[in-house]
Amino acid sequence: MRVSELSRRADVTVPTIKYYLREGLLAAGEKSGANQADYDDGHLARLRLIRSLLEVGGLSVASARAVLAALDDEGLAVGYVFEVASHALPVTVPPPASAITPGVRRVDEVIAARGWHVSRENAGRAIAARVLDDYAALGRADLAANVDAYAEAAELVARADLDAVAAATTRAAMTETVVVGTVLGDALFVGLRRAAHEDAAMRRFPPPPAPDSEETRS
Amino acid sequence: MRVSELSRRADVTVPTIKYYLREGLLAAGEKSGANQADYDDGHLARLRLIRSLLEVGGLSVASARAVLAALDDEGLAVGYVFEVASHALPVTVPPPASAITPGVRRVDEVIAARGWHVSRENAGRAIAARVLDDYAALGRADLAANVDAYAEAAELVARADLDAVAAATTRAAMTETVVVGTVLGDALFVGLRRAAHEDAAMRRFPPPPAPDSEETRS
Numbered sequence: 001m002r003v004s005e006l007s008r009r010a011d012v013t014v015p016t017i018k019y020y021l022r023e024g025l026l027a028a029g030e031k032s033g034a035n036q037a038d039y040d041d042g043h044l045a046r047l048r049l050i051r052s053l054l055e056v057g058g059l060s061v062a063s064a065r066a067v068l069a070a071l072d073d074e075g076l077a078v079g080y081v082f083e084v085a086s087h088a089l090p091v092t093v094p095p096p097a098s099a100i101t102p103g104v105r106r107v108d109e110v111i112a113a114r115g116w117h118v119s120r121e122n123a124g125r126a127i128a129a130r131v132l133d134d135y136a137a138l139g140r141a142d143l144a145a146n147v148d149a150y151a152e153a154a155e156l157v158a159r160a161d162l163d164a165v166a167a168a169t170t171r172a173a174m175t176e177t178v179v180v181g182t183v184l185g186d187a188l189f190v191g192l193r194r195a196a197h198e199d200a201a202m203r204r205f206p207p208p209p210a211p212d213s214e215e216t217r218s
Numbered sequence: 219m220r221v222s223e224l225s226r227r228a229d230v231t232v233p234t235i236k237y238y239l240r241e242g243l244l245a246a247g248e249k250s251g252a253n254q255a256d257y258d259d260g261h262l263a264r265l266r267l268i269r270s271l272l273e274v275g276g277l278s279v280a281s282a283r284a285v286l287a288a289l290d291d292e293g294l295a296v297g298y299v300f301e302v303a304s305h306a307l308p309v310t311v312p313p314p315a316s317a318i319t320p321g322v323r324r325v326d327e328v329i330a331a332r333g334w335h336v337s338r339e340n341a342g343r344a345i346a347a348r349v350l351d352d353y354a355a356l357g358r359a360d361l362a363a364n365v366d367a368y369a370e371a372a373e374l375v376a377r378a379d380l381d382a383v384a385a386a387t388t389r390a391a392m393t394e395t396v397v398v399g400t401v402l403g404d405a406l407f408v409g410l411r412r413a414a415h416e417d418a419a420m421r422r423f424p425p426p427p428a429p430d431s432e433e434t435r436s
Binding site: 045048049052056058077082083107110111116117118119122123124125126127128129130131132134135137138139140142143145146147149150151152153154155156157158159160161162163164165166167176177180181182184185186187188189190191192193194195196197198199200201202203204205 | 263266267270274276295300301325328329334335336337340341342343344345346347348349350352353355356357358360361363364365367368369370371372373374375376377378379380381382383384385394395398399400402403404405406407408409410411412413414415416417418419420421422423
């Protein structure tokens with residue numbers, strides 16, 4: 001198909017498609033004339049994935065490129081694809097902590113208590129530690145009391161994620177599950193947590209009655 | 219203190235402080251001369267919070283401004299602060315779905331099955347629905363099988379979050395808990411999920427042995 005049809009079917013403008021081509025997110029189409037290229041269903045599928053990673057997953061273009069490269073590299077072990085995907089985050093990854101801060105110590109305690117095997121280079125370990133250190137810097141070390149509940153929830157989600165990976169029958173489907181499930185799974189959890197917050201908050205803190213006409217008149 | 223001292227103590231450059239002042243994230247200091255202003259510990263605490271929201275929470279400046287305004291508005295009910303914080307997200311919030319897509323229907327089923335009270339305008343509901351619709355568009359509707367495990371985990375985290383809010387003794391501490399806990403809590407969960415992934419992935423898919431010298435020689 002021509003780029004105009006690709007644009008229409010993927011609901012992505014032609015200038016945006018050209019940007020993705022320049023940034024190396026989308027492979028070039030097959031040359032079919034001086035100023036024309038031909039795209040296939042693989043391009044369409046990849047374009048939809050790029051949009052999801054950027055728009056719903058909140059990834060930067062650089063993160064999306066790294067994740068897509070891992071997806072395409074058939075030599076990578078599935079475990080390693082997880083490692084690449086683990087660096088694709090909607091939040092900023094702090095530099096690996098050179099010092100063992102109180103946050104790092106607390107996260108390592110949680111990891112040990114749950115019997116997790118996690119390397120020192122794990123991006124998630126550094127992020128969780130940074131959050132705990134930030135709680136303390138903000139004078140809210142009390143919020144760290146929640147870390148056990150969060151870890152239990154994270155384990156529940158990670159097990160479900162690995163069930164999905166193990167259910168895939170081809171290596172390509174497995175790595176796609178890792179990439180899509182890791183990035184869009186973050187957004188799915190964030191969404192469901194916000195929905196659960198509304199329920200929990202409204203139960204404990206019912207909103208005050210809406211101001212009636214007497215008050216708005218005064 | 220002078221802006222130079224504020225900069226040093228918060229570890230934020232003076233141009234960045236001026237940017238936050240212009241953007242309305244940080245209140246102006248007290249004028250103490252023609253070109254000087256005086257800042258206090260309240261400014262220092264706010265500056266640390268701004269950095270956490272932007273850097274660790276991954277919020278945009280506009281989202282951070284909305285969240286900080288909710289924090290400062292003493293007339294807001296705590297339940298409503300949750301609503302404002304729920305729109306501060308590291309992922310892109312899709313426009314409210316005008317059509318009831320299959321994703322919206324599935325999320326509403328999950329909400330009903332768990333007995334949650336969630337309004338149609340809830341930002342999280344729209345995000346979760348968008349993710350499920352994206353799974354389907356990517357040809358991976360099978361990934362939606364995980365939504366129940368995610369919802370269970372979200373409920374676990376939301377309850378812990380509300381415990382923290384209820385433990386606060388002043389309205390100011392409550393709203394701060396909502397804001398800090400919602401935004402940094404996203405990052406904490408993302409981090410712990412990545413750590414749990416490494417553990418779960420390495421158990422199911424042990425990495426291949428490192429290439430030995432024979433192979434690298436060939």
